[in-house]
Amino acid sequence: MIQSMTGFGSREAQVVPFGKVSVELRSSNHKFLEVVFHLPEGFISLEDKIKKEIEARIKRGRVTCVVNVIGASASHVSINKALFKNYLLMLRKAKKQFQIKDEVSIDTLIHLPGVLSLAEDKVPKLNSWPRLKIVVGRAVGDLAEMRQKEGRALFGFLKTRAETLKSSLAAIKARLKKAVKDRLEQIKTEEERSSFLKDTDIAEEIERLTFHIQNFRNKLTKRGPVGKELDFIAQEMQREANTLGAKTFDTTISAKVVQIKSQIEKIREQVQNIE
Numbered sequence: 001m002i003q004s005m006t007g008f009g010s011r012e013a014q015v016v017p018f019g020k021v022s023v024e025l026r027s028s029n030h031k032f033l034e035v036v037f038h039l040p041e042g043f044i045s046l047e048d049k050i051k052k053e054i055e056a057r058i059k060r061g062r063v064t065c066v067v068n069v070i071g072a073s074a075s076h077v078s079i080n081k082a083l084f085k086n087y088l089l090m091l092r093k094a095k096k097q098f099q100i101k102d103e104v105s106i107d108t109l110i111h112l113p114g115v116l117s118l119a120e121d122k123v124p125k126l127n128s129w130p131r132l133k134i135v136v137g138r139a140v141g142d143l144a145e146m147r148q149k150e151g152r153a154l155f156g157f158l159k160t161r162a163e164t165l166k167s168s169l170a171a172i173k174a175r176l177k178k179a180v181k182d183r184l185e186q187i188k189t190e191e192e193r194s195s196f197l198k199d200t201d202i203a204e205e206i207e208r209l210t211f212h213i214q215n216f217r218n219k220l221t222k223r224g225p226v227g228k229e230l231d232f233i234a235q236e237m238q239r240e241a242n243t244l245g246a247k248t249f250d251t252t253i254s255a256k257v258v259q260i261k262s263q264i265e266k267i268r269e270q271v272q273n274i275e
Contacts, residue, residue, distance in 0.1 A: 002158075002226060003275040004150030005029045005061035009142030013135045015128050020070045023139040027147065029272055030062035031228075038066045053136045057144045059225045060205045060275040080114055081163060087112050147275065154270055155220055158230075161267050162217045165237070168260050169209060172244075172253050176202070179250040199251050202261070209240040209260075217268075227274035 005027055012022035035051050052065055066119050084249040090103045110116055180200070187193045216233045241264055 001148065001153045002155050002220060002225070003144075003147045004154055004273050005147065005227070005274060005275050006150060007143045007146035009139045009144070009146060011135050011138040011142065013131070015131045015135065018069045018128065020130060021069075021135060022068045023135050024066040024068075025139050025143045026066075027058065027063045030060065033058060033060050034062045036062065036064045038064070040067060040069045043067060043069075046129060046132065046205040048137050049133070053133065054140055056138050058147075058275075061147075063143075064180060079110075081114060083112075083114050083210060084109060086236055087115065090236060102222075151274070154274060157270060158220060159217070159269060161263050162213055162220070164263050165213050165260055166210075168256050168263070169206060169213065172256050173206060175250065175252050175256070176206075179253060183249065200247055202244055202247050205240050205243050205247070209244070210236045212240065225275045227271060230271040230274060231268065234264060234271055238264045238268065 006029065007027050008025065010022065010024040015021040033055065035054055037050070039047065048063060050067075054065065087109055088104065091108075094100070095102075095104065096123055180197075183196065184193055187196060212233055216230065216237070219229050219233065238261070241257060241261045245254065245261065248254050248257060248261055
């Protein structure tokens with residue numbers, strides 16, 4: 001069954017030694033799978049592990065992962081002493097060279113790039129991964145469930161559109177026979193008849209459009225990511241419909257073609273949301 005690319009999932013739990021940890025996942029449309037992280041200070045070492053949990057269930061879409069921690073222990077502050085010393089020497093030289101009277105303050109030095117940093121304590125975080133993994137897995141499960149729910153709604157919509165296309169195409173086939181017969185009765189010479197039949201022959205377009213509609217219906221029930229395939233098929237349907245519209249000579253058929261193109265446009269809008 002198809003899945004939507006939009007959804008939301010969240011879970012929270014106590015994770016030692018941090019306290020309460022919440023994981024929120026939001027997904028939206030994207031050509032490929034892209035995971036964007038907003039993690040607390042010092043959690044960079046767990047990014048790859050969290051990403052693998054997401055990739056195990058989600059195959060396409062832009063997923064934003066937000067992790068919040070309440071009651072986390074403070075990170076260790078470290079000073080790059082060598083860099084601090086170099087900054088101090090350079091500033092003193094500049095002060096002497098340009099005859100600057102102001103003193104070099106500690107406040108100025110600690111705000112220079114790279115002087116202060118927060119050291120990540122990787123060991124406790126890695127040790128807490130088994131518990132955090134459970135929280136992430138449940139949030140991913142919630143996200144996948146919502147995407148599946150929206151996918152079922154999309155399936156119903158697209159299946160109805162495909163059935164409408166099939167019905168409209170059948171009506172065109174039925175009308176075409178009568179329209180061609182009526183027009184041929186008005187043409188007097190064989191040469192004109194031959195030219196008319198050649199210019200208005202849409203049998204191939206109807207056959208190809210019939211194939212694309214059936215192929216589209218089959219793909220709707222396929223397991224796994226099918227959004228790109230459905231979009232490609234919809235493009236092909238649109239191409240054939242445009243040719244039908246250009247070659248038809250009957251106003252009734254033209255009206256049906258307009259309806260078909262409208263349905264295909266609605267299909268193309270919605271397949272953009274499918275994984």
